[in-house]
Amino acid sequence: MLPTDLLMHRQNGEEITPKRLKIDKHNLEIATDIITTFQENLGNIQAALDRQLQELEGDSPDYRLKRGLAYLLRSSFCEFEIVSPLEPPMLRERVFALAAQSAPSPQQSHQVLEQLALQLSRELDKEVFPEQIRTGLYADLAENRIMTRFEPPTPEALLHRYNLSQVQGVFYRASHLTLNAHRNVPGEYKLLFRYLKLFQLMAYIEGDADHGFTITVDGPASLFNPSTRYGLAIAKLIPALLHVTKWSLSAILQTRDFYTNNWKTGRFTLNSECGLVSHYPPGKPYDSMLEAAFVERWNATKTEWVLEREVDLIPIPGSVMIPDFRLVHPDGRVFLLEIVGYWRPEYLQKKFSQVRRAQSDNLILAISERLNLEKAGVKMNDVPARIVWFKDKLLPRDVLKVMD
Incomplete structure (x- = not known):
């Protein structure tokens, strides 16, 4: 943009x-x-x-x-990248410390670069040239970063x-x-x-x-x-x-x-008649960081329950809910998982109102403990869903526990 x-x-x-x-x-x-x-x-x-x-x-x-x-x-x-034998601040420190041992002159500057190039070649186990040190000294400045990739x-x-x-x-x-x-x-x-x-x-x-x-x-x-x-x-x-x-x-x-x-x-x-062209691939499953981390943990869990992204819309009077995941067991049992993360009070009130109106008997709510539900006016004693509380990350074992 x-x-x-x-x-x-x-x-x-x-x-x-x-x-x-x-x-x-x-x-x-x-x-x-x-x-x-x-x-x-x-x-x-x-x-x-x-x-x-x-x-x-x-x-x-x-x-x-x-x-x-x-x-x-x-x-x-x-993409623009910093190209330097060492991190530029470290490289500057090495060059200046070495240069301070003798009087400054054009000839001395060349000798300093030659000497440091030999030292770095031994330390890094690869050949480093004086010119690489010269260009790498201030490679961290925006104007000195090098374009390393261009996909026109x-x-x-x-x-x-x-x-x-x-x-x-x-x-x-x-x-x-x-x-x-x-x-x-x-x-x-x-x-x-x-x-x-x-x-x-x-x-x-x-x-x-x-x-x-x-x-x-x-x-x-x-x-x-x-x-x-x-x-x-x-x-x-x-x-x-x-x-x-x-x-x-x-x-x-x-x-x-x-x-x-x-x-x-x-x-x-x-x-829809605007003539604009999207660069988003159709149907690509984008996840929030919280959801992506949960999927990664679930895939590492040994369980018969299958985690699916393709879920059904839950019709409710005048609206609809679309949960984050569907959990399917080989014996035919199905649960829907909705993650309630970081939202403002008005949204939380609407979200829990939807949950009550949906009257779904297979819905699991994973709720962040960081949410102040009481301040938002949300009462948890009459929510028709199974509840999983989490702090910074949602763990598969907690979800499996409420299903069993």
Whole structure:
């Protein structure tokens, strides 16, 4: 995604329109030039790349467009690494200590590098050259890092990523988002709900699989203070939404007036006919760190119970639940596992209300002990589910115990 200073949006009244590029000859040529510049600098330091990109920008009025394309390439398609015989701070310490033993001079500097190169060659059991020490001294500075990997996208793919990033930037300051997922293939709902869980978005879901769902997402500006981090989480949902066949959304935004610096309200709408292209692979199972760690521990456990990610939607009046996992035993027993991690009080109240309305007799709730349920107004004495408490990590043995 793009940083705020590279976003280009137009506002007409309350309606906000992000800049989107046409996939035409002119823009494809710009994208090709920037991709070629990156390819030519594979193996070079970042400063060399920056100089060529600056020359490419020149004094043209579309410098922000070129800078945005370069930012996407730098952040998503290549890697810069520190290349040095030792960690640069350690290398500097060795060089300076050795150089302090004699008077400074060009000849002495060369001798110091030669002497240290011999020492490091013996210590590291590989040949180290004086020039490697010279370039490695300040290799930890950003401009001296070396591009070690570049996987170039096609010019068309880069332009699509740019258009998507401009739209994603709209949601950085969203205060409220309403998403209507119309009647679709059930698997598309599951994928969408999984992404809601992955990005830890506080969403309230109403509807059913036969008629579609209305999903209300709290935005960063609706919390105690506007949070760009939470806005980024909402923005990350958009590429996942593009895998759903039919949908529409509307968002209320909190933006700063350019002249007065006062907050003002903006509105943005989008639907499945928007023409944006997702770079997320369809159906890829993304897990939170907590869930991923649980899966890893479960796979190391000797048990007949099989842990599955593909779970069924649990219909409840006016809404739906989609648990994190399904546990299946060869004898036919099935349990559904929902992990309740770190959420704010309003969400916890809705979550436990859903659990009560679901009236599912095979539901297991794994609840973090870090949650202050009493403060959130949640009473545990009437929750129709089996409960597993955990601290920092959820252990398979605790889940197995409540099933047995």
